[in-house]
Amino acid sequence: MSIDISTLRNDTPACADLIHFNNAGAALAPLAVTEAVLTHLANEQRLGGYEAANLAEGQINNFYDAFAQLLACEVSEIAYAENATHAWNSLFNAIPFAAGDIILTGQSEYASNFLALLHMAKRQGVKIDVIPNDHTGIIDLEQLEAAINPRVKLIALTHTPSQSGVIHPAAKVGELARAHNILYLLDACQSAGQIDLNVDELGCDMLTGTGRKYLRGPRGTGFLYMRRSSMSKLEPACVDLHSxxxxxxxxxxxxxxxxxxxxxxxxxxxxxxxxxxxxxxxxIGMPAIESRVGELGAALRETLGTIAGVNVHEHGEPLSGIVTFSKKGIAAASLQEGLRAKGMNTSVARLASNQLDLVKRGLGDINRASIHYYNTHEEIERFCQMVAKF
Ligand SMILES: Cc1ncc(COP(=O)(O)O)c(C=O)c1O
Structure with a gap:
C-alpha cells in the first residue's frame, strides 16, 4: 500500500476535528489499533483475563513478529516493555558497571536517560562524558571518537531528540562503537515509526522505544531490542517467573x-x-512514511519561517517531523494553550527537562509542533495562519 492520505485520515477519525501536531507526545491511533485494544478488553470482561489471553495467543505473538520486521532483527531479540523509559532502564541497569567506567552520551540525550546516568554515577562511581553537538546540531563525531578509550563501557545516544528536529547519525556512532567493541544503547523513542530502522545498519546492541508516539500504538506500551550476540554482556537487574x-x-x-x-x-x-x-x-511502508514525514516537516519549517517574529530552531539535513520554534512576545505555554483552544494540538519542550541541550543552545521553553504522515499541507497552512495571529 502506498500513502493514500484520505484513507489514512478516515482511519483516524479525530483528523476531522483536530489539527494534531503533537505526534511526538502521543500520536492519534488508527481505528484498527483502538478496536484491537477494546476487543481484547471486552474479551477479558467476558471470559476472564487469563482465558482471554489464551484466546489471543496469536495476536500476542504477533507483537514480536511485527517488531522483528520493523527493526529487521530476530523475533527472539524483541521484548515488550511498559514504556520507553522502563525499556531503556532495564537494559542500562543490566550492564555490569564498575567504578571508573566511562559512559559517552550526547548533548541531546533524553532527560530520564540522563537522570539514570547521573544515578548510576552516584551509585557505582561511573563517569559521564557528554559529547557536544556540532554547529548543525548533531553529535560531533570527531569529538566522540576522540573521547573513546579503554574505560568506555557504553555509548548511549538518543536518535531523534524530543526537543529538536535533528536526527543524529546513529549508524556512524554504531560504526565507532563496533570498531572499539563498546556497548551501544540507542533510544529510538522518537524515531521508531517515523524513520525506517534497521538494527544491523544502526550497529546498536540495544534499542528502545515507546508505543504511543510515531508508532501510533496505545499509551502504556513500549518495546526493546537486544542483539543476541550481546546478551552475554548483560545481566537483567530484575527477575521473575517469566524472565x-x-x-x-x-x-x-x-x-x-x-x-x-x-x-x-x-x-x-x-x-x-x-x-x-x-x-x-x-x-504503509516505512520508507514511504519517512519521506512523507520529512516532506511535511520541511514544509512546516518553511512556512513558519515566513511568519514575522517566528524563529525556527533547527536547520540543516536530515530533519525529523519534530519542528521547534518560538514566537517573539508570547510565552511557549501561552501559544500552546491558545492553539489548543483553536483545536490545534502542539506541545512545549521545557528548559527544566532539557538542562543540557536547551541551556547550551541558549533557549528557554520552546514550542514543538510534531507532524505525522496523516497530517496535510492544508493543515500546515491553517496552523501557520493561526500562529501568525497570536
Ligand atoms: C527521546 C525520548 N526518549 C524516551 C522517552 C520516554 O518515553 P516513555 O514516556 O514512553 O517512557 C521520550 C518521551 O518523550 C522521548 O522523547
Missing amino acids: ANWISANTYEFRDDARRFENWECYVAGKIGLGVAVDYALK
Whole structure:
C-alpha cells in the first residue's frame, strides 16, 4: 500500500476535528489499533483475563513478529516493555558497571536517560562524558571518537531528540562503537515509526522505544531490542517467573532471549494493540512514511519561517517531523494553550527537562509542533495562519 492520505485520515477519525501536531507526545491511533485494544478488553470482561489471553495467543505473538520486521532483527531479540523509559532502564541497569567506567552520551540525550546516568554515577562511581553537538546540531563525531578509550563501557545516544528536529547519525556512532567493541544503547523513542530502522545498519546492541508516539500504538506500551550476540554482556537487574526458570530450590536460569527483560504481568490489550500499530505502519511502508514525514516537516519549517517574529530552531539535513520554534512576545505555554483552544494540538519542550541541550543552545521553553504522515499541507497552512495571529 502506498500513502493514500484520505484513507489514512478516515482511519483516524479525530483528523476531522483536530489539527494534531503533537505526534511526538502521543500520536492519534488508527481505528484498527483502538478496536484491537477494546476487543481484547471486552474479551477479558467476558471470559476472564487469563482465558482471554489464551484466546489471543496469536495476536500476542504477533507483537514480536511485527517488531522483528520493523527493526529487521530476530523475533527472539524483541521484548515488550511498559514504556520507553522502563525499556531503556532495564537494559542500562543490566550492564555490569564498575567504578571508573566511562559512559559517552550526547548533548541531546533524553532527560530520564540522563537522570539514570547521573544515578548510576552516584551509585557505582561511573563517569559521564557528554559529547557536544556540532554547529548543525548533531553529535560531533570527531569529538566522540576522540573521547573513546579503554574505560568506555557504553555509548548511549538518543536518535531523534524530543526537543529538536535533528536526527543524529546513529549508524556512524554504531560504526565507532563496533570498531572499539563498546556497548551501544540507542533510544529510538522518537524515531521508531517515523524513520525506517534497521538494527544491523544502526550497529546498536540495544534499542528502545515507546508505543504511543510515531508508532501510533496505545499509551502504556513500549518495546526493546537486544542483539543476541550481546546478551552475554548483560545481566537483567530484575527477575521473575517469566524472565527466568526456577530450576531447583536455589537455582534459576534466565530465558535465552530478549524476553528475559519482560515482566510476567503486562497490559495484554496494549501489547496486542501495539502489534497492530506496527503492522499498520509496515503495510504503509516505512520508507514511504519517512519521506512523507520529512516532506511535511520541511514544509512546516518553511512556512513558519515566513511568519514575522517566528524563529525556527533547527536547520540543516536530515530533519525529523519534530519542528521547534518560538514566537517573539508570547510565552511557549501561552501559544500552546491558545492553539489548543483553536483545536490545534502542539506541545512545549521545557528548559527544566532539557538542562543540557536547551541551556547550551541558549533557549528557554520552546514550542514543538510534531507532524505525522496523516497530517496535510492544508493543515500546515491553517496552523501557520493561526500562529501568525497570536
Ligand atoms: C527521546 C525520548 N526518549 C524516551 C522517552 C520516554 O518515553 P516513555 O514516556 O514512553 O517512557 C521520550 C518521551 O518523550 C522521548 O522523547
